[in-house]
Amino acid sequence: MRLAPNPNGPWHLGNARMPAVIGTYKQRYDGWMLCRFDDTDPETKRPDPDAYDAILDAIEYLGFEPDAVIRASDRLETYYEHARELIELGGAYTCSCPAAEFSELKNAGKPCPHRGKDIETVTEEFEAMVAGEFDPGDIVLRVRTDIEHKNPALRDWAAFRMIDTPHPREEAAGYRCWPILDFQSGIDDHLAEITHIIRGIDLQDSARRQRFLYEYFGWEYPEVVHWGHVQLDAYDVKMSTSTIKGLIEEGELDGWADPRAPTIASLQKRGIRGEAIVSALIELGTSTSDVDLAMSSIYAANRELIDDDTDRAFFVRDGVEKTVLNGPDAGSPPVHPDHEERGTRTIPVDGAVLVEPADVPPNGQRVWLKGYGCVRHTRDAFEYTGDSIEAVREENVPVVHWVPADETVPLTLRTMDGLVTGHAEPGLREYSPDDVVQFERVGFARIEELNDHTLAYFAHP
RNA sequence: GCUCGGUUGGUGUAGCCCGGCCAAUCAUGCGGGCCUUUCGAGCCUGCGACACGGGUUCAAAUCCCGUACCGAGCACCA
Numbered sequence: 001m002r003l004a005p006n007p008n009g010p011w012h013l014g015n016a017r018m019p020a021v022i023g024t025y026k027q028r029y030d031g032w033m034l035c036r037f038d039d040t041d042p043e044t045k046r047p048d049p050d051a052y053d054a055i056l057d058a059i060e061y062l063g064f065e066p067d068a069v070i071r072a073s074d075r076l077e078t079y080y081e082h083a084r085e086l087i088e089l090g091g092a093y094t095c096s097c098p099a100a101e102f103s104e105l106k107n108a109g110k111p112c113p114h115r116g117k118d119i120e121t122v123t124e125e126f127e128a129m130v131a132g133e134f135d136p137g138d139i140v141l142r143v144r145t146d147i148e149h150k151n152p153a154l155r156d157w158a159a160f161r162m163i164d165t166p167h168p169r170e171e172a173a174g175y176r177c178w179p180i181l182d183f184q185s186g187i188d189d190h191l192a193e194i195t196h197i198i199r200g201i202d203l204q205d206s207a208r209r210q211r212f213l214y215e216y217f218g219w220e221y222p223e224v225v226h227w228g229h230v231q232l233d234a235y236d237v238k239m240s241t242s243t244i245k246g247l248i249e250e251g252e253l254d255g256w257a258d259p260r261a262p263t264i265a266s267l268q269k270r271g272i273r274g275e276a277i278v279s280a281l282i283e284l285g286t287s288t289s290d291v292d293l294a295m296s297s298i299y300a301a302n303r304e305l306i307d308d309d310t311d312r313a314f315f316v317r318d319g320v321e322k323t324v325l326n327g328p329d330a331g332s333p334p335v336h337p338d339h340e341e342r343g344t345r346t347i348p349v350d351g352a353v354l355v356e357p358a359d360v361p362p363n364g365q366r367v368w369l370k371g372y373g374c375v376r377h378t379r380d381a382f383e384y385t386g387d388s389i390e391a392v393r394e395e396n397v398p399v400v401h402w403v404p405a406d407e408t409v410p411l412t413l414r415t416m417d418g419l420v421t422g423h424a425e426p427g428l429r430e431y432s433p434d435d436v437v438q439f440e441r442v443g444f445a446r447i448e449e450l451n452d453h454t455l456a457y458f459a460h461p
Numbered sequence: 462g463c464u465c466g467g468u469u470g471g472u473g474u475a476g477c478c479c480g481g482c483c484a485a486u487c488a489u490g491c492g493g494g495c496c497u498u499u500c501g502a503g504c505c506u507g508c509g510a511c512a513c514g515g516g517u518u519c520a521a522a523u524c525c526c527g528u529a530c531c532g533a534g535c536a537c538c539a
Contacts, residue, residue: 006539044538099537107463107535140537151464153535161537181539204465205534228467228532283488285474289467290532297473297489307502314499338502370498392498399498440499461500 001026002034002194003059003066004185006041007051009241010256011058011264013277013293014230020281021227022198023064034192035059035066038185039073040178042167047073048245049168054256058264062274068192072184073172079179080130082187082217083141083160087122091216092159094125096139106155109148115156129160132176136162143183145212153205154212159183186210190219197224201288227286234295234416235262259416259457267298270459271436271446276302299460306436306444311335314347314370314401315413315439317422319354321405324375327384331402333371333440345427347371352405353382354423359400368392368399370440401440413445415458424454 003018005011026033035056039047052071059066086092095102095114105112117125126141128134141160149155158180166173179187186209189197197207207224214221232239237247239262247253247261257265267277280298284291312335332344353369361367361377366385368374374391375382391397408423424439429450431437436446436459444459 004539008539038539041538044536095537102537103535137537149464151535153464153533155535157535158537163537178537180537185539200539201466201533202539203534206539208465208534226466226533233472280473280489283473287467287474288532291474292472294472294489300489303501310501312499312501333498337497337499368498372498389498397498401499438499438501440501442499443501 001031001196001198002036002189002192004036004038004199005055006045007037007039007047007055008045009048009051009245010054012239012241012244013232013262013264013267014239015055015241016058016062016264016277017227017230017281017284018198019059019062019064020278021286023059023062024278024282025196025198026064031196032067033064034194035069036185036188036192037069037071037073038181039071039167039169040181040184041163042172042178043163043165046165047168054265061264061268062278070188070192071169071172072179072188073167073169073175075184075188076172076175076177076179078191079160079184079187080177083126083179083183084123086143086159086213086216087119087126087141089216090119090144091213092126092141092143093117093122094129094139095142095156095158099137106147107152109152109155111147111156115144115147126160129162129177132162134162136164138162143209143212145209151205151208154208157182157209182206182209183213186213189222190214190217194222197222198286199224199226201226201228225286226288227284228288228290230284231290231292232262232295233292235260237261259414269446269448270457271306271434271444272298272302272459273305276305295460302460303444307438308336308338310436310438310444311342311431312337312440313345313428313437314403314425315411315422315442315445316354316356316401316403316424317413317420317442318357319403319405319423320357320360321352321354322360322377323352323381324349325381325383327373327375327382331369331372344371345425347404347425347427348407349404350406353402354405354408355400355402359398359402361398366391366397368397369402370399372402401442409454411454411456413439413442413456413458414448420458428454 001022097112140158142156143159163178204226256263257269259266279301330346330348332346334344335342366376374385374387403423403425407426409428411424413420438444443461445456447456449455
């Protein structure tokens with residue numbers, strides 16, 4: 001199996017489908033998996049030098065490890081060798097038609113004048129291409145298929161073209177004659193002895209084109225599956241590498257890990273496990289129709305993975321301060337409601353607490369401060385009532401979260417919808433960056449920074 | 462315009478190849494209830510789909526034809 005990403009930027013969620021599905025097949029059938037960067041376009045889909053490692057990191061985060069990693073831009077000589085061989089086999093010719101002109105002929109099913117060139121001329125011209133003696137647009141090497149093939153997409157397709165823009169990788173910056181994906185990946189898949197290809201529906205005709213190549217060389221084409229496009233709900237930002245890249249450059253997004261961007265990096269920041277992403281992606285299967293991925297299915301998978309061992313904590317948004325009268329000195333809610341053995345956390349109450357505005361009961365009504373006890377809203381304070389828990393069970397007194405007014409951890413929660421400020425309980429200081437906690441009645445969050453200004457990323461409810 | 466592919470509940474998916482076991486699976490979502498000192502978890506329960514029209518057949522989600530809608534390719538992008 002192979003993953004063949006174009007390293008033109010860090011990954012979004014759609015790209016994760018490759019390792020998720022292909023890597024899972026590999027694991028299930030004890031296969032072999034190559035990661036090959038198909039970086040043969042230094043211009044239009046120009047590789048981003050940082051993306052190579054970012055993609056490898058993303059694959060690792062998702063829980064997979066390629067058995068080998070190669071870059072197409074290291075392998076130009078191999079492609080040239082095969083092009084020479086193909087020319088010898090009569091399977092390719094150099095063509096200097098302007099693109100528009102060739103397209104017209106092709107659509108009419110008519111061969112262009114260059115199709116009949118002899119092998120010597122073609123070889124000579126191809127070597128001149130390799131030597132960089134042509135300018136972009138002047139000439140291409142075409143694969144001779146069937147100019148009258150009923151599917152115009154398959155007729156005599158281009159295999160190599162000239163590009164003046166140097167490749168961003170220094171090792172490949174000297175090349176001017178670059179193969180087109182259909183040629184490059186076709187050759188590479190065979191040389192790497194790939195038996196199964198899984199990729200996007202946009203490459204359906206690509207497989208048909210490559211079969212012509214395989215026929216010339218007498219090779220057997222791998223099993224191939226094409227899947228449709230994935231769309232996400234819950235995001236305003238389109239899932240497209242170039243769109244996200246553009247928004248970052250314009251300053252609309254704060255980098256690839258901005259929670260508003262549907263990127264792998266952003267989900268990682270939010271403390272969502274790669275495994276959860278994989279399981280949601282696996283659920284999509286490999287149908288050729290387009291599919292909508294509900295973020296809720298990733299959240300559901302993640303919740304199942306982390307709920308049991310994630311500690312609980314209080315985080316009060318936009319806290320309203322209330323003096324507490326006649327109550328105990330501290331509250332002690334459990335660390336995890338389903339695991340008594342993990343004990344309780346102690347939250348001191350020094351005369352006043354902060355609660356969320358919506359949780360302040362009408363005057364005269366009671367509310368249960370979780371892990372502390374029942375208070376009644378009188379005048380402008382919370383008066384401890386000493387009621388037993390029966391007040392909650394029998395009399396429907398609401399249970400709310402709270403933090404002490406004095407000793408808190410000011411915290412900014414970064415969500416998909418922007419920043420939320422508030423205060424977390426003092427015990428949050430005991431955690432470390434990268435820890436995930438569940439803020440009760442708010443949701444799961446991953447701690448990013450824990451110094452003067454504490455920052456956490458919201459994962460999901 | 463030419464070519465190729467697709468269409469099962471809100472979403473995803475199983476079933477389709479090899480017609481009957483499908484009054485259509487599972488998950489997620491949403492609603493209700495129970496439980497719970499979280500709006501989390503758990504338990505119970507409800508909602509909701511074979512795109513449409515013909516044909517073949519004793520029998521069609523499944524096979525054939527047509528229509529509609531969606532998508533992909535026809536790049537010197539990947």
